[in-house]
Amino acid sequence: xxxxxxxxxxxxxxxxxxxxxxxxxxxxxxxxxxxxxxxxxxxxxxxxxxxxxxxxxxxxxxxxxxxxxxxxxxxxxxxxxxxxxxxxxxxxxxxxxxxxxxxxxxxxxxxxxxxxxxxxxxxxxxxxxxxxxx
Amino acid sequence: xxxxxxxxxxxxxxxxxxxxxxxxxxxxxxxxxxxxxxxxxxxxxxxxxxxxxxxxxxxxxxxxxxxxxxxxxxxxxxxxxxxxxxxxxxxxxxxxxxxxxxxxxxxxxxxxxxxxxxxxxxxxxxxxxxxxxxxxxxxxxxxxxxxxxxxxxxxxxxxxxxxxxxxxxxxxxxxxxxxxxxxxxxxxxxxxxxxxxxxxxxxxxxxxxxxxxxxxxxxxxxxxxxxxxxxxxxxxxxxxxxxxxxxxxxxxxxxxxxxxxxxxxxxxxxxxxxxxxxxxxxxxxxxxxxxxxxxxxxxxxxxxxxxxxxxxxxxxxxxxxxxxxxxxxxxxxxxxxxxxxxxxxxxxxxxxxxxxxxxxxx
Numbered sequence: 001x002x003x004x005x006x007x008x009x010x011x012x013x014x015x016x017x018x019x020x021x022x023x024x025x026x027x028x029x030x031x032x033x034x035x036x037x038x039x040x041x042x043x044x045x046x047x048x049x050x051x052x053x054x055x056x057x058x059x060x061x062x063x064x065x066x067x068x069x070x071x072x073x074x075x076x077x078x079x080x081x082x083x084x085x086x087x088x089x090x091x092x093x094x095x096x097x098x099x100x101x102x103x104x105x106x107x108x109x110x111x112x113x114x115x116x117x118x119x120x121x122x123x124x125x126x127x128x129x130x131x132x133x134x
Numbered sequence: 135x136x137x138x139x140x141x142x143x144x145x146x147x148x149x150x151x152x153x154x155x156x157x158x159x160x161x162x163x164x165x166x167x168x169x170x171x172x173x174x175x176x177x178x179x180x181x182x183x184x185x186x187x188x189x190x191x192x193x194x195x196x197x198x199x200x201x202x203x204x205x206x207x208x209x210x211x212x213x214x215x216x217x218x219x220x221x222x223x224x225x226x227x228x229x230x231x232x233x234x235x236x237x238x239x240x241x242x243x244x245x246x247x248x249x250x251x252x253x254x255x256x257x258x259x260x261x262x263x264x265x266x267x268x269x270x271x272x273x274x275x276x277x278x279x280x281x282x283x284x285x286x287x288x289x290x291x292x293x294x295x296x297x298x299x300x301x302x303x304x305x306x307x308x309x310x311x312x313x314x315x316x317x318x319x320x321x322x323x324x325x326x327x328x329x330x331x332x333x334x335x336x337x338x339x340x341x342x343x344x345x346x347x348x349x350x351x352x353x354x355x356x357x358x359x360x361x362x363x364x365x366x367x368x369x370x371x372x373x374x375x376x377x378x379x380x381x382x383x384x385x386x387x388x389x390x391x392x393x394x395x396x397x398x399x400x401x402x403x404x405x406x407x408x409x410x411x412x413x414x415x416x417x418x419x420x421x422x423x424x425x426x427x428x429x430x431x432x433x434x435x436x437x438x439x440x441x442x443x444x445x446x447x448x449x450x451x452x453x454x455x456x457x458x459x460x461x462x463x464x465x466x467x468x469x470x471x472x473x474x475x476x477x478x479x480x481x482x483x484x485x486x487x488x489x490x491x492x493x494x495x496x
Contacts, residue, residue, distance in 0.1 A: 036225055
């Protein structure tokens with residue numbers, strides 16, 4: 001679900017153009033979530049600030065229920081995330097995994113790697129100067 | 135007598151029309167798009183998200199455009215928008231140990247595991263205007279090197295292991311939330327950190343600077359500064375487990391502060407902590423210095439009477455939206471209030487005048 005939450009809405013739309021019939025249990029709605037941190041990274045929690053989130057719940061033919069929680073305010077994004085969640089519970093799971101989730105995962109890990117490589121290029125290599133007393 | 139008056143609608147409409155025209159500027163210049171602001175004014179966008187206390191790059195970019203680049207006005211727009219959103223819940227605390235790093239430096243340990251990663255920093259630039267940016271050029275490309283998959287643990291854990299760091303008590307207590315309950319004193323550390331995280335960068339910077347100059351000195355070193363993205367997980371009631379709902383960029387600063395011990399605490403290094411949404415290291419460092427200064431009481435330090443030690447002073451004045459709201463309201467019509475002041479001054483002068491006349495006659 002993290003892969004769907006992080007996906008760019010346009011990309012998910014391109015990968016899942018056809019929308020199977022569904023009934024909303026909760027129509028897509030935009031709200032916010034309070035993000036928490038921990039003091040010192042590991043201590044007591046505190047409230048850092050909020051982020052926008054859009055969520056949706058729906059049922060597809062066959063009865064599978066899908067939930068979508070995605071970052072941002074795109075309602076179609078949340079709806080598609082819920083659809084994928086529902087489709088992954090049925091016979092279409094293999095197809096959805098190959099056609100939707102695998103490409104999203106590949107792109108996201110590619111982006112992560114690209115950032116890590118840029119960071120690696122800025123890693124400082126220290127070298128010790130020869131001391132004068134010898 | 136109280137006289138209600140009405141008027142100004144036409145003037146207000148015309149003022150807003152002119153504002154819209156001024157916002158657009160010279161129509162022969164291309165109009166800024168939200169994407170351009172989001173991508174090329176990223177640090178302004180980050181500041182609006184951090185102090186608007188809402189992580190949404192597109193909305194922050196829109197607010198900056200609407201506010202003509204006035205960041206406090208943009209933060210105001212985001213705060214106002216935020217109040218229209220239902221809150222779905224709170225996330226699990228983000229795990230900054232697992233941050234996908236774009237920058238990570240330590241001023242205390244040269245050879246920390248994971249290394250010193252500079253990232254896209256202004257540090258070591260010459261601060262000379264770059265006139266090539268005035269010409270349309272090709273998009274520059276960053277250098278790349280194979281990434282090191284080794285983890286980069288928090289550097290202060292090294293000192294922690296030797297028992298030289300003040301312990302960090304873990305807890306899962308629900309923190310207080312100043313957006314739900316009014317901020318009241320005394321404020322515990324989680325509440326102070328929430329207020330500082332959304333506080334005005336300039337104000338928090340000045341407070342931090344004042345501690346460095348001697349007003350509540352805390353001898354801070356930047357133990358670690360890291361910038362990168364963290365996954366945000368939230369427990370979903372209808373699912374009964376936590377899922378990842380997105381990822382956000384964060385800047386985290388941990389300071390190590392010299393501490394010679396007090397009546398209650400042994401000599402050890404103490405901590406200041408800063409965590410800010412987006413890439414904002416000036417703010418994160420400032421926050422950790424102010425956090426540490428505000429901890430004087432729990433560490434048994436002396437109250438030097440320094441502004442940065444005064445939680446009430448710091449926390450009640452760090453919010454730029456509250457500050458600007460109260461400050462700017464004095465320019466709005468106060469005709470009736472002022473009328474009464476005028477009456478009072480006239481009466482006092484009349485009385486004083488009568489007194490003088492009487493004295494002269496005597």
